[in-house]
Amino acid sequence: xxxxxxxxxxxxxxxxxxxxxxxxxxxxxxxxxxxxxxxxxxxxxxxxxxxxxxxxxxxxxxxxxxxxxxxxxxxxxxxxxxxxxxxxxxxxxxxxxxxxxxxxxxxxxxxxxxxxxxxx
Amino acid sequence: xxxxxxxxxxxxxxxxxxxxxxxxxxxxxxxxxxxxxxxxxxxxxxxxxxxxxxxxxxxxxxxxxxxxxxxxxxxxxxxxxxxxxxxxxxxxxxxxxxxxxxxxxxxxx
Numbered sequence: 422x423x424x425x426x427x428x429x430x431x432x433x434x435x436x437x438x439x440x441x442x443x444x445x446x447x448x449x450x451x452x453x454x455x456x457x458x459x460x461x462x463x464x465x466x467x468x469x470x471x472x473x474x475x476x477x478x479x480x481x482x483x484x485x486x487x488x489x490x491x492x493x494x495x496x497x498x499x500x501x502x503x504x505x506x507x508x509x510x511x512x513x514x515x516x517x518x519x520x521x522x523x524x525x526x527x528x529x530x531x532x533x534x535x536x537x538x539x540x541x
Numbered sequence: 542x543x544x545x546x547x548x549x550x551x552x553x554x555x556x557x558x559x560x561x562x563x564x565x566x567x568x569x570x571x572x573x574x575x576x577x578x579x580x581x582x583x584x585x586x587x588x589x590x591x592x593x594x595x596x597x598x599x600x601x602x603x604x605x606x607x608x609x610x611x612x613x614x615x616x617x618x619x620x621x622x623x624x625x626x627x628x629x630x631x632x633x634x635x636x637x638x639x640x641x642x643x644x645x646x647x648x649x650x
Contacts, residue, residue, distance in 0.1 A: 456639070466577075466585065466628055468639040480636050516584055521596075525635035527575035529596060531584035 423448035423530045425455075425517050430535030433507055441502040441535060443517030448530070451475070451495040454520040456528065457502050459513035459537075469515070472500060473524065484510070507539045543568050543634045547627075547642035554619050555650045562645045564612040564629035573633035576605055576614045579644075580625040588627075589614065616647075624649045 429441040443455065456471040470491040471480045479491050490503040500517060514536050518528035544567040554560045564574065572592035577585035587596040589605035592612055602617045616623055629642040 465626075465644045466579075466630075466641040468641070471638070480638060482638050518584075521587070521590060525573070525632040525639070527577075527587055527590045527630060527632055528585075529587045531586070533584055 423519065425519060425530055425532035427515065427517050427532040427535040430515065430537045432538045432540065434541050435508060435539055437507050437539075438503070438505045439507065439537060441504065441515055441517075441537070443500040443502075443532060445498045445500070445519070448519065450498045454478075454524045454526075455493065455500045456518050456520065457491065457500075458516045458518055458528070458531075459511075460516070460534075461510075461513040464513075467513075470502060471520075471524075478524075504537070507537075509539050511537060512539045513537060542637070543570065543631050543640050545629055545631055545640050545642035547629055547645050549645060550643075551646045551648065553648040553650055556619055556621060558619055560616040560619055560623070560647055562614040562616075562627050562647070564607075564614070564642050566610045566612075566631055568634070569609050570631045570633035572608045573631060574605075574607070574612050575630045575632065576603075577628045577630065578623075578625055579628065585628060619649055621649050623647060 452474045457469040472491045488506045493500045514534040519530040520526040521529040546565045574592045576589040579585040593605045626644045
């Protein structure tokens with residue numbers, strides 16, 4: 422069925438940096454596109470970034486473009502989200518999610534989420 | 542960017558009754574629409590993709606319809622575990638990215 426497990430969330434000051442990790446198991450990782458989706462407290466879902474299975478294609482939502490970088494290590498079955506110049510509005514639960522089959526496609530596997538709080 | 546608008550914002554329905562949730566896209570998205578269900582403190586769960594295809598393990602009481610810009614999720618014979626927030630998502634306009642509706646909160650009376 423597949424599992425995703427996020428880690429790396431923390432309380433960080435504005436302007437700081439953080440790297441999130443998403444460890445995958447139970448499915449063909451290297452052929453699967455993975456996205457990060459965030460949810461601010463009490464709010465809806467917001468797509469943040471995506472990476473293709475081979476890592477050649479990376480995509481970003483406008484609010485994070487130029488500040489966040491998505492990458493993956495297929496040998497480790499892990500996707501990363503490097504977040505720089507963090508702002509208060511980046512405060513959210515960050516989920517990683519696997520696309521169902523071929524991009525673009527909805528997300529059939531989600532992690533449990535990791536909390537990022539940006540505050541002084 | 543394609544804007545997804547869901548209605549109603551909240552819905553209260555009795556157990557055993559039917560719930561109808563709507564999602565409208567600001568541009569035509571063919572049938573590239575998914576529905577998710579999220580319970581408090583949990584990650585979303587995929588219910589429907591391609592507007593009307595149930596995801597693996599989803600009960601038959603969940604059904605989706607629509608194409609173009611107007612979509613509907615119907616939950617027949619509501620059960621207590623169906624409470625939570627339902628989101629629609631378009632995946633037609635790619636790139637630049639996916640967009641979600643703002644959600645419909647479903648309460649079971």
